[in-house]
Amino acid sequence: MATPVRGCRIPQRNTGGNCGQAVDEPSGSAAMTTTAALELIGLRTEFRIGGAWYPAVRDLSLRLERNETLALVGESGCGKSVTALSVMGLVQPPFGRVAAGSILLDGMELAGASEKALETIRGDRMAMIFQEPMTSLNPVMTVGDQVAESLMIHRGLSRGEALERARALFEEVKIPSPAARLREYPHQFSGGMRQRVMIAMALACEPAVLLADEPTTALDVTIQAQVLGLLADLRERHGMAVLFITHNLGVVAQIADRVAVMYAGEIVEQGPVDVIFADPRHPYTRALFAAIPRLDQAEQELSAIGGRVPPLDQMPEGCRFAPRCPLAQAGCELPQPLVALAATHAARCHVTTAAVMHA
Numbered sequence: 638m639a640t641p642v643r644g645c646r647i648p649q650r651n652t653g654g655n656c657g658q659a660v661d662e663p664s665g666s667a668a669m670t671t672t673a674a675l676e677l678i679g680l681r682t683e684f685r686i687g688g689a690w691y692p693a694v695r696d697l698s699l700r701l702e703r704n705e706t707l708a709l710v711g712e713s714g715c716g717k718s719v720t721a722l723s724v725m726g727l728v729q730p731p732f733g734r735v736a737a738g739s740i741l742l743d744g745m746e747l748a749g750a751s752e753k754a755l756e757t758i759r760g761d762r763m764a765m766i767f768q769e770p771m772t773s774l775n776p777v778m779t780v781g782d783q784v785a786e787s788l789m790i791h792r793g794l795s796r797g798e799a800l801e802r803a804r805a806l807f808e809e810v811k812i813p814s815p816a817a818r819l820r821e822y823p824h825q826f827s828g829g830m831r832q833r834v835m836i837a838m839a840l841a842c843e844p845a846v847l848l849a850d851e852p853t854t855a856l857d858v859t860i861q862a863q864v865l866g867l868l869a870d871l872r873e874r875h876g877m878a879v880l881f882i883t884h885n886l887g888v889v890a891q892i893a894d895r896v897a898v899m900y901a902g903e904i905v906e907q908g909p910v911d912v913i914f915a916d917p918r919h920p921y922t923r924a925l926f927a928a929i930p931r932l933d934q935a936e937q938e939l940s941a942i943g944g945r946v947p948p949l950d951q952m953p954e955g956c957r958f959a960p961r962c963p964l965a966q967a968g969c970e971l972p973q974p975l976v977a978l979a980a981t982h983a984a985r986c987h988v989t990t991a992a993v994m995h996a
């Protein structure tokens with residue numbers, strides 16, 4: 638029987654020969670010896686509730702390579718946004734804190750970095766786009782000036798140079814009549830066009846890492862498909878690494894190379910998209926699949942996942958999904974390590990990984 642490696646802070650490099658072993662960080666990439674575009678190691682982010690600190694993200698490790706899209710998937714309240722906000726340095730005292738772990742941007746440690754240092758990196762080497770662009774756009778400033786602003790700050794361009802670059806960016810994200818639209822205000826754009834403005838703004842300084850938090854959720858399906866296509870195209874062209882946050886597995890299939898499924902602050906399963914779709918191992922991943930409608934099945938029973946993600950101050954011991962899990966049994970009350978099922982696939986469930994654990 639393989640010996641689980643518990644509490645190990647340094648990720649074990651997964652070279653493919655460790656099936657059945659507990660791992661901190663399984664990854665599908667071949668570039669395991671190179672520096673990742675973004676690497677999280679043992680990330681723990683906490684919020685203060687009633688005078689005590691509780692983790693919203695716990696012992697989370699993942700690698701994101703250049704020119705790769707990793708989808709972070711899970712229900713509302715699983716910790717997806719908190720993960721991205723932690724990377725951006727936007728979880729701050731007195732209400733929240735990154736309590737432990739490393740956030741490495743191209744090898745550079747961001748955990749514990751000063752606000753001044755983070756300001757020079759945000760919008761430059763890493764950028765984030767959100768579900769609702771209106772919350773990020775300034776309603777009383779033209780969109781052209783908003784895109785130009787980051788180029789003036791981070792690249793030292795003059796306003797004229799920055800506006801010319803903004804025009805080129807609008808063209809790149811396929812905003813029609815880009816020169817004219819630069820002079821308009823956010824309310825003059827449709828939802829899909831506003832998201833393109835946000836993408837142009839995020840791309841302005843050619844970030845190495847793009848964090849996309851449900852960027853297409855508020856759009857209708859046709860516009861959603863167009864924006865997803867655009868993001869895939871831009872990622873390819875700019876060689877960016879994209880962390881794509883979504884609760885929608887259909888979107889994952891369209892855009893991602895790899896998937897990390899999150900539940901209650903932990904990654905419960907991780908692997909390449911085709912592997913996760915063909916052979917989901919964690920009961921939570923399976924439940925997410927059972928809850929999506931499929932066009933290839935005439936008769937189908939959709940099963941909503943009963944219950945809800947527990948609040949931070951009421952997390953169960955051991956497997957956090959156990960209270961909602963149809964396979965829960967003795968042993969689930971114990972801490973569950975992430976077990977490697979193959980070189981690139983791992984799950985955190987002693988029931989469905991038992992075969993490899995005991996091999």
Ligand SMILES: Nc1ncnc2c1ncn2[C@@H]1O[C@H](COP(=O)(O)OP(=O)(O)OP(=O)(O)O)[C@@H](O)[C@H]1O
Nearest residue numbers: 684693712713714715716717718719720732948949
């Ligand atoms: N500022 C905060 N103070 C206290 N708790 C918070 C705060 N922000 C997030 N949380 C809690 O952290 C947990 C994870 O939230 P998070 O927003 O990351 O979930 P999510 O998976 O992104 O969900 P959604 O898709 O709804 O945004 C939740 O329990 C949430 O209530």
